[in-house]
Amino acid sequence: xxxxxxxxxxxxxxxxxxxxxxxxxxxxxxxxxxxxxxxxxxxxxxxxxxxxxxxxxxxxxxxxxxxxxxxxxxxxxxxxxxxxxxxxxxxxxxxxxxxxxxxxxxxxxxxxxxxxxxxxxxxxxxxxxxxxxxxxxxxxxxxxxxxxxxxxxxxxxxxxxxxxxxxxxxxxxxxxxxxxxxxxxxxxxxxxxxxxxxxxxxxxxxxxxxxxxxxxxxxxxxxxxxxxxxxxxxxxxxxxxxxxxxxxxxxxxxxxxxxxxxxxxxxxxxxxxxxxxxxxxxxxxxxxxxxxxxxxxxxxxxxxxxxxxxxxxxxxxxxxxxxxxxxxxxxxxxxxxxxxxxxxxxxxxxxxxxxxxxxxxxxxxxxxxxxxxxxxxxxxxxxxxxxxxxxxxxxxxxxxxx
Ligand code: GLA
Numbered sequence: 204x205x206x207x208x209x210x211x212x213x214x215x216x217x218x219x220x221x222x223x224x225x226x227x228x229x230x231x232x233x234x235x236x237x238x239x240x241x242x243x244x245x246x247x248x249x250x251x252x253x254x255x256x257x258x259x260x261x262x263x264x265x266x267x268x269x270x271x272x273x274x275x276x277x278x279x280x281x282x283x284x285x286x287x288x289x290x291x292x293x294x295x296x297x298x299x300x301x302x303x304x305x306x307x308x309x310x311x312x313x314x315x316x317x318x319x320x321x322x323x324x325x326x327x328x329x330x331x332x333x334x335x336x337x338x339x340x341x342x343x344x345x346x347x348x349x350x351x352x353x354x355x356x357x358x359x360x361x362x363x364x365x366x367x368x369x370x371x372x373x374x375x376x377x378x379x380x381x382x383x384x385x386x387x388x389x390x391x392x393x394x395x396x397x398x399x400x401x402x403x404x405x406x407x408x409x410x411x412x413x414x415x416x417x418x419x420x421x422x423x424x425x426x427x428x429x430x431x432x433x434x435x436x437x438x439x440x441x442x443x444x445x446x447x448x449x450x451x452x453x454x455x456x457x458x459x460x461x462x463x464x465x466x467x468x469x470x471x472x473x474x475x476x477x478x479x480x481x482x483x484x485x486x487x488x489x490x491x492x493x494x495x496x497x498x499x500x501x502x503x504x505x506x507x508x509x510x511x512x513x514x515x516x517x518x519x520x521x522x523x524x525x526x527x528x529x530x531x532x533x534x535x536x537x538x539x540x541x542x543x544x545x546x547x548x549x550x551x552x553x554x555x556x557x558x559x560x561x562x563x564x565x566x567x568x569x570x571x572x573x574x575x576x577x578x579x580x581x582x583x584x585x586x587x588x589x590x591x592x593x594x595x596x597x598x599x600x601x602x603x604x605x
Contacts, residue, residue, distance in 0.1 A: 382402075400444060408450065430448070534598070548588075570584045
């Protein structure tokens with residue numbers, strides 16, 4: 204009897220697990236999305252220019268692969284005869300396949316946006332009731348990524364709606380990353396691992412370090428508010444199923460320090476790295492932040508562990524991300540407007556992380572330290588580590604067993 208029950212359990216698990224295409228995002232997806240800078244002002248020329256600059260700027264070489272068009276790519280109505288989605292004829296006079304082909308020819312991948320409701324958040328046709336038809340259309344256009352939003356969904360069950368779309372993608376037989384965007388409203392981390400590769404955990408980001416932007420009926424959140432918004436969900440993230448802290452605002456109005464802190468924290472939190480700035484006009488500083496291979500390597504670490512907050516002291520957070528091969532990343536993030544000197548005695552901060560099963564006693568094991576942004580060796584864990592963390596900035600360390 205026990206054996207039969209076990210067999211049933213294994214079959215069910217395999218069946219549920221097999222729901223989405225597997226292994227499309229073993230490390231957090233990296234790319235670019237149009238929304239933060241362009242909202243619905245998108246068109247064929249913009250896509251081509253962004254694709255060109257993704258390559259020219261070094262973003263592609265750094266790992267940014269997906270070029271995703273957010274809300275606003277469609278005409279206001281579906282085709283009256285077929286019911287198919289129609290691209291806006293003025294913005295995309297040559298259709299979607301033309302831009303997909305252009306992006307693919309650059310060695311990049313292409314994504315689109317739609318919504319589980321009757322309309323998208325900007326009022327274009329939503330997918331409700333057209334899931335299988337739209338998935339077929341996306342497969343025919345050869346897209347690689349679908350962001351799926353949650354406006355106009357009154358009375359709809361979130362898990363069911365996202366599961367239906369996930370199944371529709373599978374049925375259309377083209378491996379497409381499925382990015383759930385229901386803002387964490389129905390705790391997707393608890394049920395979405397078999398459904399998609401990433402799920403938003405919060406409302407929309409706003410390009411400030413620690414403000415909240417009140418739009419009347421809803422609010423968008425500065426960087427620290429998103430970081431703080433979900434304290435206890437890191438155990439749900441891992442290879443092929445990520446907590447999504449939203450598209451980034453690096454290079455879109457914050458100071459260089461703030462951009463560095465924002466980017467570093469998205470890397471520490473194993474968040475997808477989806478840039479949201481205008482890639483055609485980047486400062487040297489923006490490019491150097493977004494393409495820093497050593498910082499990105501922490502985000503893309505194959506172990507896929509989301510960092511935990513180890514302590515908060517004198518306005519400085521200490522975040523720890525266990526990495527592959529017994530390495531560790533440690534980030535000191537200064538929330539205040541003044542420089543703060545940190546003095547960190549590793550011996551007094553053993554690692555005991557039950558989520559990743561990482562136990563380190565620095566009295567027994569010694570590590571060499573590299574300052575990841577400065578690219579210099581910074582001693583070992585045998586000594587007290589000391590550094591000044593500038594306002595709204597970070598010091599990021601990588602530790603390697605000696
Ligand atoms: C919602 C999403 C955003 C963006 C807009 C588009 O607000 O959370 O990321 O996709 O809709 O309308």
